[in-house]
Amino acid sequence: MIKKDEIIWWASENFWKKSAIFVTGLMTLVLVLLTFDTVNKITAGSKRVPAYTVINNQIDYKYNKTRNMFEPVIGSESPLFGNMLTAEEAEGLINLGKLTIQAKNCMNCHTLLGNGAYYAPDLTKAWLDPGWGAKSVRETLMLNFLMDPENNARTFGTNRKMPNLGLTEAEAKSIIAYLKWMSSIDTNGFPTNFKTIKQ
Amino acid sequence: MINMHTLNTIHLNSGQKIAIKYFSMAVVLFVVQIVFGILAGTQFNNPEFLYQIIDFNVNRMVHINAMIIWLLYGFIGSVYWLIEDEAKTELVGKKLANFGFWVLTIAVLVVVLVFLFIQSGEGSYASIWLINEGREYIEAPRWADIGIVFVMLIFFYNIYATFIKGKWSGIAGVLVLDLAALAGVYLAGMFYSDNISMDQFWWWWVVHLWVEATWEVLVGCIMAWVLMKTINADRRIVTTWLYIEVTLMLGSGILGLGHHYFWIGTPEYWLTIGGFFSALEPIPLVAMLVHALYDSGVKNFKSTNNPALAWLIAHAFGNFFGAGVWGFFQTLPQINLYTHGTQWTASHGHLAFFGAYATINIAMFYMAIQVWRGNIHMGSSLIDNGWKWKTSLALLNIGVVGMTIAMLIAGYKQAFIERAVEGSTWSGYFKAQSDPSFLLAMDWRMTFGWIIALGLIILIWDLITIGSHSEMKNNKPKLLST
Ligand code: HEM
Ligand code: HEM
Numbered sequence: 001m002i003k004k005d006e007i008i009w010w011a012s013e014n015f016w017k018k019s020a021i022f023v024t025g026l027m028t029l030v031l032v033l034l035t036f037d038t039v040n041k042i043t044a045g046s047k048r049v050p051a052y053t054v055i056n057n058q059i060d061y062k063y064n065k066t067r068n069m070f071e072p073v074i075g076s077e078s079p080l081f082g083n084m085l086t087a088e089e090a091e092g093l094i095n096l097g098k099l100t101i102q103a104k105n106c107m108n109c110h111t112l113l114g115n116g117a118y119y120a121p122d123l124t125k126a127w128l129d130p131g132w133g134a135k136s137v138r139e140t141l142m143l144n145f146l147m148d149p150e151n152n153a154r155t156f157g158t159n160r161k162m163p164n165l166g167l168t169e170a171e172a173k174s175i176i177a178y179l180k181w182m183s184s185i186d187t188n189g190f191p192t193n194f195k196t197i198k199q
Numbered sequence: 200m201i202n203m204h205t206l207n208t209i210h211l212n213s214g215q216k217i218a219i220k221y222f223s224m225a226v227v228l229f230v231v232q233i234v235f236g237i238l239a240g241t242q243f244n245n246p247e248f249l250y251q252i253i254d255f256n257v258n259r260m261v262h263i264n265a266m267i268i269w270l271l272y273g274f275i276g277s278v279y280w281l282i283e284d285e286a287k288t289e290l291v292g293k294k295l296a297n298f299g300f301w302v303l304t305i306a307v308l309v310v311v312l313v314f315l316f317i318q319s320g321e322g323s324y325a326s327i328w329l330i331n332e333g334r335e336y337i338e339a340p341r342w343a344d345i346g347i348v349f350v351m352l353i354f355f356y357n358i359y360a361t362f363i364k365g366k367w368s369g370i371a372g373v374l375v376l377d378l379a380a381l382a383g384v385y386l387a388g389m390f391y392s393d394n395i396s397m398d399q400f401w402w403w404w405v406v407h408l409w410v411e412a413t414w415e416v417l418v419g420c421i422m423a424w425v426l427m428k429t430i431n432a433d434r435r436i437v438t439t440w441l442y443i444e445v446t447l448m449l450g451s452g453i454l455g456l457g458h459h460y461f462w463i464g465t466p467e468y469w470l471t472i473g474g475f476f477s478a479l480e481p482i483p484l485v486a487m488l489v490h491a492l493y494d495s496g497v498k499n500f501k502s503t504n505n506p507a508l509a510w511l512i513a514h515a516f517g518n519f520f521g522a523g524v525w526g527f528f529q530t531l532p533q534i535n536l537y538t539h540g541t542q543w544t545a546s547h548g549h550l551a552f553f554g555a556y557a558t559i560n561i562a563m564f565y566m567a568i569q570v571w572r573g574n575i576h577m578g579s580s581l582i583d584n585g586w587k588w589k590t591s592l593a594l595l596n597i598g599v600v601g602m603t604i605a606m607l608i609a610g611y612k613q614a615f616i617e618r619a620v621e622g623s624t625w626s627g628y629f630k631a632q633s634d635p636s637f638l639l640a641m642d643w644r645m646t647f648g649w650i651i652a653l654g655l656i657i658l659i660w661d662l663i664t665i666g667s668h669s670e671m672k673n674n675k676p677k678l679l680s681t
């Protein structure tokens with residue numbers, strides 16, 4: 001057995017005990033401080049995470065040279081399904097969209113903001129996907145697809161179809177609103193090189 | 200005289216009697232995990248299979264939830280297993296511990312049945328409270344979250360009060376603080392937000408701060424104790440190592456959380472902070488590997504429980520490779536921009552969860568069986584040199600490593616085709632999914648998946664039979680002096 005006083009200070013139990021407490025405390029403190037700042041910056045209505053009324057506007061996703069990354073570009077008025085919404089109405093719609101996305105468990109097939117499952121395409125910029133053809137038909141095609149994905153399937157030769165989730169029309173529309181809003185979030189350039197629907 | 204070699208709870212202290220309940224339930228849920236993994240993987244390659252009956256999202260949800268829950272059962276069991284030995288006193292709340300076990304088990308059963316038979320609800324708060332929260336890994340509806348917190352409080356009280364009544368030690372201190380943090384972090388996942396950036400910000404607090412902080416420290420405590428038990432490692436050295444591991448793991452892992460804050464709407468400073476601190480996370484994992492190998496090497500890898508020691512070595516390697524190396528691959532933002540949310544992630548997820556956490560739980564199952572049968576010798580005296588534990592060890596590890604490599608190849612293809620070339624569109628996604636090497640890799644995933652399933656069957660067969668009379672050379676019981 002080694003005697004206690006033969007151990008050099010940097011190999012002693014006591015030194016490492018203190019360092020464990022100090023380092024853990026310090027890192028936790030830094031995380032808490034950063035959390036205050038981040039929560040502020042990701043609250044809906046901030047620069048990075050726009051207010052829900054952004055669904056009244058046109059949204060695009062473009063390369064920004066100075067930032068060296070893609071970023072959302074918010075354009076002129078372009079109301080969803082032709083209805084300009086007040087802040088309250090927009091929030092109600094987005095809330096229903098989010099509740100439906102959770103209740104139907106979309107994230108165990110899809111990724112949103114790149115997190116979730118890998119069975120189906122990432123939905124971060126689904127609103128801007130060139131697969132919807134042209135802007136004039138996008139809303140109708142999305143609605144048709146979500147209400148009946150089986151008969152509107154594309155699958156690109158894979159036969160991996162999305163099942164019919166029994167969405168009501170109100171739920172499907174709120175999901176489209178949600179996807180439109182989500183495409184306006186500044187995600188530091190993910191996904192990169194995304195080719196958007198013809199503007 | 201007690202009949203040695205038959206399972207008999209008379210050999211167990213009261214903490215251990217609770218522990219074996221948790222361990223048994225853990226094994227059951229491990230089987231559920233693998234069954235639903237096979238279903239999900241089969242559907243991935245043959246989408247018609249069970250289409251609109253049990254869809255991929257349901258199978259996947261049960262697969263990953265069963266995993267989280269069985270690992271938690273294993274951890275709770277492990278702590279109950281060691282508590283009386285470590286605190287040198289009897290567990291304070293035996294009835295309470297039993298009550299907690301049954302509350303948790305009934306809740307888990309109800310949740311699984313609801314997942315399978317109700318599956319999903321309409322878009323409303325009621326669905327989230329009663330059916331499915333729809334957030335990966337923590338899909339359990341809100342009522343069950345509250346139940347889980349309640350059970351964790353019972354567990355925490357029991358451990359804390361027992362240490363207070365008995366003997367306090369360095370391991371006890373780390374363990375108690377860590378359990379409090381583990382339960383506390385879960386609360387961050389228990390509220391609803393319509394803002395997906397906010398939702399994912401807090402969701403990662405649970406997922407990352409569990410697996411890369413509190414769970415790592417918890418297995419550090421279990422490992423410290425097991426090394427003292429299996430190979431008689433010196434307490435002072437083991438405790439000092441534990442403090443070193445906590446310093447390094449939490450020093451890097453807490454801010455390493457930032458590697459999930461690159462692309463979810465959070466500010467750009469996370470690219471630097473997350474990249475830097477998470478890149479340091481492999482350091483404690485190397486330290487843990489060195490520690491385990493060095494300590495076992497010093498004792499010439501001699502032990503009275505060979506299967507447990509072998510699984511502990513598998514844990515040390517698995518933790519290092521699965522978390523440290525496979526995690527490191529994609530932890531820098533420049534790389535993660537392309538690998539984020541692809542099969543790379545799944546490759547890392549499988550090797551890390553299996554390598555770091557399934558392994559050490561299996562080691563604890565073997566520790567428990569040994570004592571449960573009357574502290575028998577589980578070394579060279581096993582019949583046929585213990586072929587069953589060796590075969591299952593080999594099959595499970597080959598299966599997981601093989602699957603991991605298959606998914607890595609698929610992930611490479613997906614990152615290249617879908618993310619880099621096609622820019623992550625709907626058609627780009629499917630272009631990657633129909634690439635010939637991607638498809639081949641996915642077939643290999645299933646081949647190795649079946650190897651895992653076979654390994655698990657043999658593992659359970661071995662756990663049930665190892666050390667019984669017929670399994671010992673000359674049918675002679677060989678006991679350890681206690
Ligand atoms: C035993 C410890 C660990 C476990 C169990 C684990 C498990 C996981 C899992 C399951 C995911 C996928 C989460 C999802 O579904 O979205 C993930 C993601 C990730 N992990 Fe780990 N991990 C561990 C340690 C590490 C370490 C030490 C690093 C870095 C050095 C790391 C880096 C990452 C990164 C960068 C991602 C994000 C992948 C993406 O962008 O899609 N992990 N981890
Ligand atoms: C029979 C063996 C197994 C099969 C066939 C299998 C299959 C699958 C499949 C198909 C997924 C969904 C991936 C996706 O979203 O596309 C998945 C996810 C996952 N599985 Fe397994 N699995 C098996 C064993 C295991 C084991 C042993 C573990 C760990 C102990 C594990 C942990 C996970 C985790 C953590 C995820 C989520 C990964 C992520 O989101 O990145 N699986 N598995």
Ligand SMILES: [Fe+2]
Nearest residue numbers: 407411456458
């Ligand atoms: Fe992480």
